[in-house]
Amino acid sequence: MNLSKRIAAFSSLGEILRDTLAGKQTDFTSRLAQLIENQQQINPWFTPENVRMAVSAVARILDTDNLNKWCASYPQLKEESKPLKAGVIMAGNIPLAGFHDFIAVLITGNGIIAKTSAKDKDLIVLISDILCKVNQEFSGRIEITDGAISGFDAVIATGSDNSSRYFEYYFGMYPNIIRKNRNSIAFIDGSESDDELKALGTDIFSYFGLGCRNVSKIYVPEGYDLKKMISCWSSFSGIINHNKYANNYDYHKAVFLVNKEKFIDAGYLLLREHAGLSSPVAVLYYEFYRTPDKFRQQIQYMTDKIQCIVGHDGVPFGKAQMPFLWDYADGVDTIEFLLKKNSMGIL
Numbered sequence: 001m002n003l004s005k006r007i008a009a010f011s012s013l014g015e016i017l018r019d020t021l022a023g024k025q026t027d028f029t030s031r032l033a034q035l036i037e038n039q040q041q042i043n044p045w046f047t048p049e050n051v052r053m054a055v056s057a058v059a060r061i062l063d064t065d066n067l068n069k070w071c072a073s074y075p076q077l078k079e080e081s082k083p084l085k086a087g088v089i090m091a092g093n094i095p096l097a098g099f100h101d102f103i104a105v106l107i108t109g110n111g112i113i114a115k116t117s118a119k120d121k122d123l124i125v126l127i128s129d130i131l132c133k134v135n136q137e138f139s140g141r142i143e144i145t146d147g148a149i150s151g152f153d154a155v156i157a158t159g160s161d162n163s164s165r166y167f168e169y170y171f172g173m174y175p176n177i178i179r180k181n182r183n184s185i186a187f188i189d190g191s192e193s194d195d196e197l198k199a200l201g202t203d204i205f206s207y208f209g210l211g212c213r214n215v216s217k218i219y220v221p222e223g224y225d226l227k228k229m230i231s232c233w234s235s236f237s238g239i240i241n242h243n244k245y246a247n248n249y250d251y252h253k254a255v256f257l258v259n260k261e262k263f264i265d266a267g268y269l270l271l272r273e274h275a276g277l278s279s280p281v282a283v284l285y286y287e288f289y290r291t292p293d294k295f296r297q298q299i300q301y302m303t304d305k306i307q308c309i310v311g312h313d314g315v316p317f318g319k320a321q322m323p324f325l326w327d328y329a330d331g332v333d334t335i336e337f338l339l340k341k342n343s344m345g346i347l
Helices: 003-021 029-042 048-061 064-071 099-107 122-134 136-141 161-171 194-209 226-231 234-241 243-258 292-299 334-343
Strands: 085-089 111-115 142-145 154-158 176-179 183-187 215-221 270-273 283-289 306-310
Touching (some): 003 064, 003 099, 003 122, 029 048, 048 194, 064 099, 111 136, 122 136, 154 334, 183 194, 234 243, 243 270, 283 292
Parallel strands (some): 085 111, 215 283
16 A cells, blocks of 8 residues: 555545534444543543544544645655554543554554553544545554554553553563653743633643643743633633542642642632642642743753643644644654664664
8 A cells, every 4th residue: 555545545534534523424423423422431531522622633634735744754655665563552541642653653554553541442443443444455454452462563652651661661672662741831921812811721621631732831920910811711610510520629629728738729720839740630830930031941951741832932822732743742753763663674
């Protein structure tokens, strides 16, 4: 299967997803609708709204123009080569968290052995089934399991700082990409409009803040009125009606009160001044900075912990969870990794 056929297949996948989400009748309309409604029974964080958001994000980027633009950066993709196998260990923090690795392996002409999260298997299986329906040649290149993987030539694994040590132990002898914890931040310069601040709420609250691209901390100029920002997020207040989110809110509020820690209570979100990056669910860290230069000096020592920076000079407000195909997790180019190892005969 050459590159043009692979691009055509993923473009068709995107079209089918868009049509299905729009309510048009396809072979997968009822199945996707059922998954959107039922995933919360397997994983309470996967609400219908969040599942639809994740599928929509995938559908948005899968068109011919985006795929061609992405692949144009890698002339080697046009070269025919024997399909090789990459083991991909997928995270399950948000729906379809492992999709980018899925497409990266397959668009390079290789085969994938995907170990899905027990809490996010059904959506990847659906995506795979649609792709194989579009082009049956993919059937022999996709293996999905929730058990141990074997027979792979390279590994791409995503997890926490703790699980990364496990990955290093078991897969360190193979060519690998092993991802650890990352968080995203927002830089507020004080000139943001109400619409931009409201859009920032999307970056904070989408997927309950569980994604590595969700903003977990904001940097604001000294003297900044946080109450103005909070007032722009009232439309997100309904998040407190989710049981697991509310439990986190209640727990951390109780901890802050017992420890006599200062915090701001928005009624559905707790804001705490803190030097860390990784805030718990229902908590948003903030930190004041004196000058933009001081902010830049501070974060240069934390680049290995930051996924993306939202702000006027970074990812646009409201777009943190809408990456393009060429936006790589941890800044590691997955396509380049696969192509380089292939050309060196390591795979």
